[in-house]
Amino acid sequence: MTPRCYVLVAWAVLCVFTLLCSHGAPVSPTGAHLMLCQSHTRCGDKFYDPQQHCCYDDAVVKLSETRKCGNCTFRVCFEQCCPWSFKSEETFLVKVKSQNCSSGLFSDDRVCSR
Template sequence: MAPRSCILAVLAVLCILMSLYSQGYPVAPTDAHLMLCQPLTRCGDQFYDPLWHCCYDDAVVPLGRTRRCGNCTFRVCFEQCCPWSFLVKLRGQKCSAARTSDDRVCSSVSR
């Protein structure tokens, strides 16, 4: 190969590399709503973002939603009401399980 064609080949390669790298590298999204490759969380037939909502009784509700359990208030996304014993337990614990220090005892509300 002649020296002139080597120089042209090197310049062509440099030109191609510069044009490829001038487009920039892909950047990961910083907004949680743009993470399209993340698994989606479903509640019934709806999708929701678990950073802002949870699924309660097949409905998407905000994380701060509360309900009454006797004379107590519980957070539906994190706790559950055991109405026959008037206990508020952490979500996922069985109401029939022995009481723990995390449980709250509530009394019934007479009407």
């Protein structure tokens, strides 16, 4: 190559480098989640982000979703509504999902009347 070609190549590299750097650091769009390396969780035939949703009765629901359990409400992603008989009266218990409905009454259980 002639010295003139080296100058043109250096000038072209400098222009391309300046053009690429003038846009700043790449930024992801607002609200976008990088899910390439995260595990995907399925609920039926749908995928969902377990940091924002859970699967309840084969439906994807928000973590803040609540439902009625007798005269109480329970958070469907974290709790469950269990039928419970107490002194021949049909009532309900709200229990943490990790507990079995047939297990005894725990201090963090909530008793809900019909």
